[in-house]
Amino acid sequence: MTPSSSSPTRSAWQNPWLFVALAALALAGWQWLETRQQLNNVQQEVARRLAESEAGNKEDRGAQKQLLAQVADLQAKLGALDGKLAEFQGQSETLQSFYQEMARSREEATLLEVEQAVTLAGQQLQLAGNVPVAVLALQTADARLARLDRPQYMPLRKALAKDLAQLTGLPFVDVPGISLRLEQVVAGIDKLPLAAYGRPVESSENPPAGNVLPWWQRSGGEIWQELKGLVRIQRFDREEPVLLAPGQSFFLRENLKLRLLNARLALLSRDQWTFRNELKVAQQWLTRHFVADDKAVQAAQATLRQMSATEINVELPSLNQSQAALRNVRTGKEKP
Known part of the structure; x- marks a missing residue:
């Protein structure tokens, strides 16, 4: 290699910006790879989350369907209970009315017994003067009223108590x-x-059987009885x-x-x-x-x-107070 050809290369390696560019490029590649890896992880996590959410939604839909079925079943049972409750209320009202009717009948029968007892007491006092029977009749009437235990009968019980006090205070x-x-x-x-x-009549005595008297004794006895019938001894020193x-x-x-x-x-x-x-x-x-x-x-x-x-x-006292109180009770019951 010639000095002229290696000079540009050396000058390029000696340029710092090249290293900076290379470092930046490497860093950018590394960041891209890192970002790509993170993106893949995020995608996998999102996919996993979506899968879990889809499974949860399916479970929720199943649970919702089951819950809706249970709600429908409960609504049906509630409707049946409402029907039974209405039937029970109807029966309860019927029983209540029947009980009230029985109570009214029992009360009416008790009032009738009380009226009969007071009437009997008045008759015994007026016709026979029988105070013990009258007292027993009034005590029976008061006992019947005590069983009812109603405040509206207190005036009648007070009147009965006054008449009883008068009767028990009478001389026996x-x-x-x-x-x-x-x-x-x-x-x-x-x-x-x-x-x-003058004397009791003597009964004729027959001779005992087996002891026959002679004829002259029998004749003498008969003559003596006749003579006794002709003679009577009587005292005249008194009236x-x-x-x-x-x-x-x-x-x-x-x-x-x-x-x-x-x-x-x-x-x-x-x-x-x-x-x-x-x-x-x-x-x-x-x-x-x-x-x-x-x-x-x-x-x-x-x-x-x-x-x-x-x-x-x-x-003997009269039973006017008890009779008046009984009439007031009857009048009060007849009013609407």
């Missing part, structure tokens, strides 16, 4: 006991001995009893029974004057027509005297 008259004692006296009238006969024909004793006893039965009716109707008057007449008849020293007659006289001293004409 044992009307059934007095009536039974009169009945016992009436039952014993037929057994009381009459004073007009002579009224003589009665044999057939009149029956009517005497029956009339005495009628007197005592009239006294019993007067007792039930609380007629004090008639009660004492009939007992007085009965005592006079017992003294006049029956044996005074007989124990049965004396017991009958003592019973009649004790009953004559009994006060049976007790002023």
Whole structure:
């Protein structure tokens, strides 16, 4: 190589800009390669992300479809539940109306029982003067109202309580006991001995079988019985009893029974004057027509005297308060 030909080459290698250009070119190539590699990585990452997103979208669409199916199933079940709820509400309303109807019927029946009890108590007081039965009837009416436990019945219960307090404060008259004692006296009238006969009638005794008396003893016994019938021994140191024909004793006893039965009716109707008057007449008849020293007659006289001293004409209260309160309850229920 000649000096003339190598000089430009040396001068070119000695030029610094050439190295700069070469370095810049190498750097640019390296950056291009680096950028290309990064771009490839980004493309792969984007492709991967797109693939994952597509798979996620598919899963989301599947899950969405499944969720929509579940929602549709739930909506169907909810519709069925709504139908059952409506049916249950209808049945509940029907049962509620039926229960209300039963409650009204039960309440009406209870009010009817209360009305009957108050009416029975009033009848027992007015017709028979039977205070214990009237008290029991009013207590039964109050117990029926207590079972209802309704505030609208409190005025009626207060009226019942006032009437019960008045009835329980009355003096006790044992009307059934007095009536039974009169009945016992009436039952014993037929057994009381009459004073007009002087002595009880002797029953004829027949000779025992197997012991036949001779004819003369039998004839003597018959004659003696006839003679005994002709003679009667009687005391006259006291008032002579009224003589009665044999057939009149029956009517005497029956009339005495009628007197005592009239006294019993007067007792039930609380007629004090008639009660004492009939007992007085009965005592006079017992003294006049029956044996005074007989124990049965004396017991009958003592019973009649004790009953004559009994006060049976007790002023009974009316049940106006309870009846008025019951009418108010009925009027209030009839109003619309």
